[in-house]
Amino acid sequence: GYRQLERSRRGLEGAPEWPALRALLPAVHGLDVLDLGCGFGWFCRWAHAQGARTVVGLDLSENMLTRARELTAPGTVSYRRADLEEVALPAGGFDLVYSSLALHYLEHLPELLDRVYAALRPGGQLVFSVEHPIFTAPRRPGWLQPDGHRTWPVDQYLLEGPRVTDWLAPGVVKQHRTVSTYLNLLITRGFTVRHLEEWGPTDAQVAAQPELAEERERPMFLLVAATR
Amino acid sequence: GYRQLERSRRGLEGAPEWPALRALLPAVHGLDVLDLGCGFGWFCRWAHAQGARTVVGLDLSENMLTRARELTAPGTVSYRRADLEEVALPAGGFDLVYSSLALHYLEHLPELLDRVYAALRPGGQLVFSVEHPIFTAPRRPGWLQPDGHRTWPVDQYLLEGPRVTDWLAPGVVKQHRTVSTYLNLLITRGFTVRHLEEWGPTDAQVAAQPELAEERERPMFLLVAATR
Numbered sequence: 001g002y003r004q005l006e007r008s009r010r011g012l013e014g015a016p017e018w019p020a021l022r023a024l025l026p027a028v029h030g031l032d033v034l035d036l037g038c039g040f041g042w043f044c045r046w047a048h049a050q051g052a053r054t055v056v057g058l059d060l061s062e063n064m065l066t067r068a069r070e071l072t073a074p075g076t077v078s079y080r081r082a083d084l085e086e087v088a089l090p091a092g093g094f095d096l097v098y099s100s101l102a103l104h105y106l107e108h109l110p111e112l113l114d115r116v117y118a119a120l121r122p123g124g125q126l127v128f129s130v131e132h133p134i135f136t137a138p139r140r141p142g143w144l145q146p147d148g149h150r151t152w153p154v155d156q157y158l159l160e161g162p163r164v165t166d167w168l169a170p171g172v173v174k175q176h177r178t179v180s181t182y183l184n185l186l187i188t189r190g191f192t193v194r195h196l197e198e199w200g201p202t203d204a205q206v207a208a209q210p211e212l213a214e215e216r217e218r219p220m221f222l223l224v225a226a227t228r
Numbered sequence: 229g230y231r232q233l234e235r236s237r238r239g240l241e242g243a244p245e246w247p248a249l250r251a252l253l254p255a256v257h258g259l260d261v262l263d264l265g266c267g268f269g270w271f272c273r274w275a276h277a278q279g280a281r282t283v284v285g286l287d288l289s290e291n292m293l294t295r296a297r298e299l300t301a302p303g304t305v306s307y308r309r310a311d312l313e314e315v316a317l318p319a320g321g322f323d324l325v326y327s328s329l330a331l332h333y334l335e336h337l338p339e340l341l342d343r344v345y346a347a348l349r350p351g352g353q354l355v356f357s358v359e360h361p362i363f364t365a366p367r368r369p370g371w372l373q374p375d376g377h378r379t380w381p382v383d384q385y386l387l388e389g390p391r392v393t394d395w396l397a398p399g400v401v402k403q404h405r406t407v408s409t410y411l412n413l414l415i416t417r418g419f420t421v422r423h424l425e426e427w428g429p430t431d432a433q434v435a436a437q438p439e440l441a442e443e444r445e446r447p448m449f450l451l452v453a454a455t456r
Contacts, residue, residue: 134362134382144381146372151381153372154362155445158428178447179407180424193421196408200386217383219406 011042016212017129017199017221021100024127024195024225028052031095034119036084036112036128037102041068044077047098056094058082084112089119099128101221104136104174107162110185117189120228126191127226132198132219136163136176143214152218182224191226199223239270244440245357245427245449249328252355252423252453256280259323262347264312264340264356265330269296272305275326284322286310312340317347327356329449332364332402335390338413345417348456354419355454360426360447364391364404371442380446410452419454427451 006014012022029051035043038057047055055077059065065079072079085108097116103109116126135141137157143150160181163174183193198219201212234242240250257279263271266285275283283305287293293307300307313336325344331337344354363369365385371378388409391402411421426447429440 134385138379139377140375140379144372144374144379146374146381147368149367149383151366151368151372151383153374153379154382155377155379157362157446158426158444178426180426183411183421183424187422193411194415196411198386198406198408216386218385 007042008040011040012046015100016201016205016209016215017223019202020197020199021127021129021223024197024223025098026096026125028096032093033096033098034058034089034094036097036099036116038068038079039064039100041072041077041079043098043100044068044079045072047096048076052096054078056080058084058087060084087112087115089115091118092121094119095121095124097124097126097128101129101131103128104130104177107175109175109177113185113189117191117228122228124228125194125225126186126228127224129199129221129223130182131174132222133157133176133178133182134218135220136174141165150214150217154218179222182222186224186226191228193224193226195223195225197223235270236268239268240274243328244429244433244437244443245451247430248425248427249355249357249451252425252451253326254324254353256324260321261324261326262286262317262322264325264327264344266296266307267292267328269300269305269307271326271328272296272307273300275324276304280324282306284308286312286315288312315340315343317343319346320349322347323349323352325352325354325356329357329359331356332358332405335403337403337405341413341417345419345456350456352456353422353453354414354456355452357427357449357451358410359402360450361385361404361406361410362446363448364402369393378442378445382446407450410450414452414454419456421452421454423451423453425451 012018028047031052033047033052033055035057038044038059041057044055044057057077057079060083062081068079084106138153138155144153160177163176165172199221200216206213240246256275258281261275261280261283263285266272266287269285272283272285285305285307288311290309296307312334362382366381366383372381388405391404393400427449428444434441
């Protein structure tokens with residue numbers, strides 16, 4: 001299950017894309033920070049340690065929030081249970097909205113982005129990761145080896161909508177959206193896209209964890225930085 | 229060969245992505261327009277017919293330019309032979325720079341984009357299409373049908389660089405770049421990305437040409453609109 005994953009057990013250091021995502025963040029010192037889908041609170045604690053003025057972490061799972069609170073020094077992070085499909089956010093309340101691998105589960109992402117835009121102060125930043133559309137698109141998401149080389153079967157790419165997988169738990173529903181949909185949703189709301197990254201491991205990461213090499217064959221994560 | 233392709237023979241109307249690309253264009257009336265890789269001049273003539281103030285078409289192929297000149301009313305378009313890898317462009321000379329399916333052949337795209345940025349007036353537009361990175365990435369670009377469904381084998385996605393194919397002529401070299409590289413090249417030069425489109429056919433197009441349905445499985449074209 002989720003708790004056993006490297007990224008849950010070891011936190012940010014267990015997430016190979018974290019250095020790339022961190023590089024997209026503004027200096028967090030003094031900022032009011034919101035984490036959408038905070039899980040066990042690894043990013044929230046990091047943001048507090050970086051000197052964030054306030055940190056709010058939202059998650060749907062009360063179990064995760066309970067564990068997050070156990071791991072967090074009292075008074076440093078505000079954890080709240082919220083469904084991102086419909087959560088209300090205070091207008092102009094934040095300088096940085098962050099989300100790691102949560103937004104591709106949302107059916108109502110356009111509406112959330114409306115609220116995120118309103119929740120950011122002018123010049124505020126949205127930095128997030130999602131599963132890459134190349135990763136979420138296929139009917140059968142798994143490597144093929146038709147001629148000895150590993151290759152990833154892309155189909156249904158332009159057919160946006162739910163994808164049901166049995167990862168972590170049977171019947172998990174992701175919402176497949178194209179790269180262009182993610183970007184145009186931001187642009188049409190008034191965001192300026194600052195950077196896009198289709199994550200792949202560095203040479204040093206592959207040397208340390210050779211199994212990461214396959215991530216160069218097709219990107220698993222899409223990282224986006226945008227400014228209000 | 230190239231002349232036999234629908235898009236060469238029938239021009240813009242033979243290119244199924246043209247309506248989507250056209251929708252990204254500003255009103256062309258009164259603009260100074262540059263077409264990078266103009267081929268037989270179909271877009272140049274269209275831009276002139278739309279009321280462009282001046283239209284310049286550049287292409288590497290003297291044969292194509294000869295045919296373009298034959299097809300074009302004298303005095304309406306300036307065709308010039310130029311290698312986009314190194315062409316000089318007049319600073320601040322254009323309101324619209326357009327390119328259809330040419331830029332993915334360029335090794336020195338970053339340098340060309342420097343020159344395009346300088347060649348655009350403030351507020352000027354760059355609108356282009358390239359072969360989509362999902363289309364250019366694979367070792368073996370061709371459909372697989374492992375279980376009766378057509379699927380596109382994506383590999384080497386994050387390994388940017390030359391791809392040799394035997395399409396049209398043996399040994400054609402394309403330069404594979406990721407979606408994020410295309411966008412970040414624009415952003416770091418000062419462009420604002422206005423729209424991204426991973427082209428797929430409309431229902432009406434699939435009804436008229438059922439073979440286009442496969443383009444929904446994986447995008448063949450990436451369309452980009454950016455503003456200086």
